[in-house]
Amino acid sequence: MIAYHPTSQELLAFGIGTLMAGSAVAIAAHLEYCPSCSSKAARLEAESAQLWNEVPDNSDIDMDALAPILDAILSAPLPEDSGAAPVSSKQAAIEIGGQRFKLPPVLARVAEGGLKWLSLPGGVSLAKVKVDNETLCTFLYMKPGGKVGMHTHQGMETTLVIGGSFFDASGHYRKGDFVERSETDTHTSESEEGCLCFTVQDNPVVFTSRFARLLNPLNRYLMRH
Amino acid sequence: MAQLCKVAAAVTISDIRKPRPPTVVEERKAVNKLDELLMAVAVKRDRQAFARLFAECSGKVFGLGMKIFRNEQQAQELVQDAMLTVWRKAPLFDSDRGSANTWIFAVARNRSFDMLRRRKAEPQCVSADDIWPLGEGPDTETHAQEEANDFLELRNLRGHIEELPEAQKEIVRMVYLEDKTHQEVAAELAIPLGTVKSRLRLAIGKLKESVGGVQ
Numbered sequence: 001m002i003a004y005h006p007t008s009q010e011l012l013a014f015g016i017g018t019l020m021a022g023s024a025v026a027i028a029a030h031l032e033y034c035p036s037c038s039s040k041a042a043r044l045e046a047e048s049a050q051l052w053n054e055v056p057d058n059s060d061i062d063m064d065a066l067a068p069i070l071d072a073i074l075s076a077p078l079p080e081d082s083g084a085a086p087v088s089s090k091q092a093a094i095e096i097g098g099q100r101f102k103l104p105p106v107l108a109r110v111a112e113g114g115l116k117w118l119s120l121p122g123g124v125s126l127a128k129v130k131v132d133n134e135t136l137c138t139f140l141y142m143k144p145g146g147k148v149g150m151h152t153h154q155g156m157e158t159t160l161v162i163g164g165s166f167f168d169a170s171g172h173y174r175k176g177d178f179v180e181r182s183e184t185d186t187h188t189s190e191s192e193e194g195c196l197c198f199t200v201q202d203n204p205v206v207f208t209s210r211f212a213r214l215l216n217p218l219n220r221y222l223m224r225h
Numbered sequence: 226m227a228q229l230c231k232v233a234a235a236v237t238i239s240d241i242r243k244p245r246p247p248t249v250v251e252e253r254k255a256v257n258k259l260d261e262l263l264m265a266v267a268v269k270r271d272r273q274a275f276a277r278l279f280a281e282c283s284g285k286v287f288g289l290g291m292k293i294f295r296n297e298q299q300a301q302e303l304v305q306d307a308m309l310t311v312w313r314k315a316p317l318f319d320s321d322r323g324s325a326n327t328w329i330f331a332v333a334r335n336r337s338f339d340m341l342r343r344r345k346a347e348p349q350c351v352s353a354d355d356i357w358p359l360g361e362g363p364d365t366e367t368h369a370q371e372e373a374n375d376f377l378e379l380r381n382l383r384g385h386i387e388e389l390p391e392a393q394k395e396i397v398r399m400v401y402l403e404d405k406t407h408q409e410v411a412a413e414l415a416i417p418l419g420t421v422k423s424r425l426r427l428a429i430g431k432l433k434e435s436v437g438g439v440q
Contacts (some may be wrong), residue, residue, distance in 0.1 A: 015334075016334065017334040017335075017337065017338045017353070017357075021338075021342060021347065021351065021356070024356050025351060025356060028355075028356045028357070042322070042323065045323075045327060045330075045331065046323055046324070046327045048330065049324075049326050049327040049329075049330035049331070050326075052285055052289065052326070052330050053285070053326065063280075063283070063284065065301065066279075066283050066287065066301065066304055069279075069283070069301070069304055069305045069308065070276060070279045070283075070308070072305070073275075073279075073305075073308055073309050073312050074272055074275065074276075074312070076309070078270075078313065079313065105355070105358075106351065106355050106356055109350070109351050109355045110350060110351050112350065113350050129350070130348045130350070131347075131348060131350065131351060132342070132347045132348070133345060133346075133347050
């Protein structure tokens with residue numbers, strides 16, 4: 001039973017396409033696990049598409065200027081696969097710590113370029129992935145009994161649980177859960193059975209090196225690379 | 226508009242909707258003009274239908290482009306990208322899942338998202354079509370196909386198939402009992418390939434449920 005979901009506002013922004021790619025990826029991954037959010041997102045997208053119709057036709061548009069585009073499209077050769085996405089050797093699962101975690105297609109795509117895992121104290125491993133120019137995205141693995149302090153000092157930290165489970169003072173999070181925590185949450189996360197997550201930080205903070213020494217090892221790593 | 230109107234005037238509704246005995250599938254009425262046009266492109270690669278679709282939609286896409294980029298050239302680039310995607314990926318459109326208007330909007334949103342990211346030199350590891358798939362991809366399809374083949378070989382499912390909703394029952398019958406390809410089914414029923422695939426996937430899911438407890 002998935003207990004943590006994105007808000008309606010987030011799903012609306014998702015449907016319109018105004019979210020940063022990192023956040024959009026996290027939501028898209030959640031939708032793979034959650035049929036109810038999937039329906040909700042589809043409904044919001046359809047509503048946004050309705051607004052598109054209500055905008056009065058801009059009489060300034062020079063339709064003659066667009067006509068060559070139509071010709072170009074119809075005269076271009078069609079690719080053989082008639083529109084299906086190219087089949088690629090996507091990494092459909094992550095194997096780590098003797099556990100195998102199946103990845104939803106969008107995360108398989110993100111992981112495709114290869115993941116460089118870094119072991120951190122507390123039984124935690126982390127692989128950064130660059131998805132856009134602003135958010136800080138990682139795959140985070142907690143081994144059974146693993147523990148990590150994940151303070152975010154400004155902005156929001158989104159965690160999508162891919163497999164296994166973890167808990168903090170505020171709750172217990174399982175596969176498919178979409179968890180958002182802010183700087184006011186002093187979350188030390190712990191996992192009994194082991195856990196793989198995809199995390200997104202927006203507004204990651206840049207500290208001067210003076211302060212960096214005071215941060216836990218996880219944040220020091222994130223700041224440095 | 227003059228050039229586009231000439232092409233459009235030569236085509237009438239009866240050209241698109243061929244008269245033939247109505248099947249259960251045709252209960253689904255393409256009431257909306259956009260749905261009819263997109264279906265014609267999806268099922269038959271109808272060039273005149275696409276020209277009319279272009280006439281209907283390119284203004285809206287251009288307007289969206291102006292809102293996002295505030296630049297005529299980029300707005301035109303969006304029209305090019307989006308309408309080219311519509312032409313190429315129309316077969317992925319699942320008419321069961323939503324309207325043509327929503328699907329075309331989604332295409333425009335995807336292409337504008339990618340354009341913005343390219344302009345900002347953001348990593349291309351993931352694209353809009355990965356985040357918002359425009360239809361069943363080959364991965365979901367291959368996986369579902371393999372599961373379906375194994376499943377159907379192991380069981381006598383006649384009774385359970387009879388209990389499926391008509392639209393799904395018809396597809397299962399044509400693919401598994403009459404041995405037709407998805408493409409053949411799409412052509413025969415005059416529905417997009419995307420719709421055939423999704424109905425099949427739903428049907429397999431229902432069959433598993435009704436048999437009960439199958440992995």
